[in-house]
Amino acid sequence: MRMAPKKDGCTKEIMNRGAWTAEEDRKLAECIEIHGAKRWKTIAVKSGLNRCGKSCRLRWLNYLRPNIKRGNISDEEEDLILRLHKLLGNRWSLIAGRLPGRTDNEIKNYWNSHLSKKINQKEKTVETTSSAQESIPKKKWDASPVEVNEESGSKGSGNSEVCFDVDEFFDFSAEGSYGLDWVNKFLELDGDSWLAEKR
């Protein structure tokens, strides 16, 4: 697509970059079938694509992976993204993990092009209608998750209002959790009635 190679594993030699061709996709898929979707550096070499491992991984995860859904994000999915974003912030891979067949990149793009705009509009209308009483702090949607207690997982303050077990929360082995009930559990109505309104 563009620009000169930069420093990292991908750039020690001149690598192919930019849009993938059907032939490259086929070679990559073949190679992954043989070696599995791991060891991307190895796959990059074995496939003979002259692409870096990073690039191969991204292509596989976003396009070639089986069961991937493209486009047409449903109302339910959109609602789920909104709620998860409120809960998690810009942790796209975690959000994607709760939306079967969706990729972090797709969700991130969808957020940036659709949802962030919707939210900004909503904010504006709220501001104009309730300019007088400003007791409730303005909600910042970008990268400001509800604080969660992550002590069992990674970093976290522990000083949270919404406490839950991260391990339980991200136990993706629990199939069938695709829905809103589980997230409602953590998102007791906090004044964000517009989410409810919009349904």
Place this chain on the structure above:
DNA sequence: AACGAAGTCAACCGCTAATTT
């Protein structure tokens, strides 16, 4: 029809975390 603006999305970059040597 032509052109610029705005929107979309695939792909890359830079960084950190995890793993291997």
Place this chain on the structure above:
DNA sequence: GAAATTAGCGGTTGACTTCGT
């Protein structure tokens, strides 16, 4: 335990498409 390597993530870019004038 330290250093090197690899994997994964979120942010950003820019080519392409669509829309408005």
